[in-house]
Amino acid sequence: MKTPITVSVTGAAGQIGYALLFRIASGAMFGPDQPVNLRLIEIEPAMGALEGVIMELDDCAFPLLNEVVATSDLNVGFSGANWALLVGSVPRKAGMERADLLKINGGIFTGQGKAIAENAADDIRVVVVGNPCNTNALIAMNSAAGVPNDRFFAMTRLDENRAKSQLAAKANVHNSDITNMCIWGNHSATQYPDFTNAKIKGQPVTDFIKDQEWLEGEFISTVQQRGAAIIKARGASSAASAANGLVDTVRALTTPTPAGDWTSICVCSDGSYGIDAGLIASMPIFVKEDGSWDVVPGVEVDAFSREKIDASVQELRDEKAAVADLLA
Numbered sequence: 001m002k003t004p005i006t007v008s009v010t011g012a013a014g015q016i017g018y019a020l021l022f023r024i025a026s027g028a029m030f031g032p033d034q035p036v037n038l039r040l041i042e043i044e045p046a047m048g049a050l051e052g053v054i055m056e057l058d059d060c061a062f063p064l065l066n067e068v069v070a071t072s073d074l075n076v077g078f079s080g081a082n083w084a085l086l087v088g089s090v091p092r093k094a095g096m097e098r099a100d101l102l103k104i105n106g107g108i109f110t111g112q113g114k115a116i117a118e119n120a121a122d123d124i125r126v127v128v129v130g131n132p133c134n135t136n137a138l139i140a141m142n143s144a145a146g147v148p149n150d151r152f153f154a155m156t157r158l159d160e161n162r163a164k165s166q167l168a169a170k171a172n173v174h175n176s177d178i179t180n181m182c183i184w185g186n187h188s189a190t191q192y193p194d195f196t197n198a199k200i201k202g203q204p205v206t207d208f209i210k211d212q213e214w215l216e217g218e219f220i221s222t223v224q225q226r227g228a229a230i231i232k233a234r235g236a237s238s239a240a241s242a243a244n245g246l247v248d249t250v251r252a253l254t255t256p257t258p259a260g261d262w263t264s265i266c267v268c269s270d271g272s273y274g275i276d277a278g279l280i281a282s283m284p285i286f287v288k289e290d291g292s293w294d295v296v297p298g299v300e301v302d303a304f305s306r307e308k309i310d311a312s313v314q315e316l317r318d319e320k321a322a323v324a325d326l327l328a
């Protein structure tokens with residue numbers, strides 16, 4: 001057995017937390033021979049519910065679960081963390097402006113970024129799920145003095161999975177036949193699922209799907225609006241598929257990317273593809289044998305894609321401007 005790794009999860013008593021923790025503890029995220037310590041972080045009012053979740057974790061008697069700590073103290077919560085999965089955030093309430101939401105959550109991620117810098121392990125990696133996840137990750141990154149920028153990520157893997165599933169259904173092929181699916185920009189309704197570079201059985205999507213109007217219209221809007229469609233149908237937001245997206249994200253970051261393929265993750269831009277350096281934006285990423293990652297170079301961006309990417313990047317700039325005072 002390997003030495004246990006420490007995984008901190010915020011919002012652990014929430015809906016995604018409930019779908020996520022059992023998959024981490026079962027080995028789905030870090031593999032069947034990797035024991036884990038869980039540090040579960042919640043706000044005080046949710047500590048009772050968190051105790052219930054921990055009772056259920058106990059009742060699974062997971063062989064890989066080494067230790068569980070429940071806390072609302074960030075210094076305890078991020079102590080020795082190898083991974084920080086920042087799921088908790090405050091949802092938008094009726095009458096709340098987007099700028100107010102950005103500021104409220106911004107306050108949370110400043111404190112968490114600082115506590116990560118002061119308490120986490122040297123190899124800490126941070127994945128933000130709580131929305132607005134790109135800008136929350138930007139704030140955490142800017143607050144975590146001494147932690148390299150390339151350790152901060154935000155999640156668009158759920159969007160990538162949604163896009164693959166839509167293409168597979170339309171082309172009447174299996175999900176696993178779809179590769180090179182990139183989500184560009186913000187995890188929001190402006191995101192751009194790039195069908196122009198995606199492949200089906202190694203061929204351009206248009207070899208299988210001749211309906212260009214569907215690709216440029218309904219396909220994009222279905223992926224962009226999928227979260228809202230699930231809330232409408234289920235009466236609650238996507239939690240199991242979001243947790244699954246996070247399992248996939250961490251696995252993608254800990255496994256070399258198959259040659260020629262890529263994965264969508266929001267990372268700190270180096271200025272590639274006309275995305276301002278320093279913004280946390282989704283782009284095509286590959287993970288190397290040594291565990292480091294890079295932006296995939298040379299992906300073709302045609303005029304249609306350029307316009308869509310620019311619109312989403314502009315939204316990220318606007319979000320950054322709205323929280324400028326938190327980025328000092």
Ligand SMILES: NC(=O)c1ccc[n+]([C@@H]2O[C@H](COP(=O)([O-])OP(=O)(O)OC[C@H]3O[C@@H](n4cnc5c(N)ncnc54)[C@H](O)[C@@H]3O)[C@@H](O)[C@H]2O)c1
Pocket residue numbers: 010011012013014015016017041042043046087088089090091108128129130131132133155156157158159187237238239242245
């Ligand atoms: N990036 C994505 O693809 C994606 C997909 C789905 C959902 N999300 C986002 O994930 C977040 C969580 O979703 P959910 O369905 O689990 O929501 P939820 O409301 O069920 O749970 C959120 C939890 O976070 C906790 N929390 C709030 N502030 C906290 C803080 N400061 N520290 C620690 N915990 C705190 C709450 O007590 C609650 O238990 C939401 O922001 C949602 O929009 C992102």
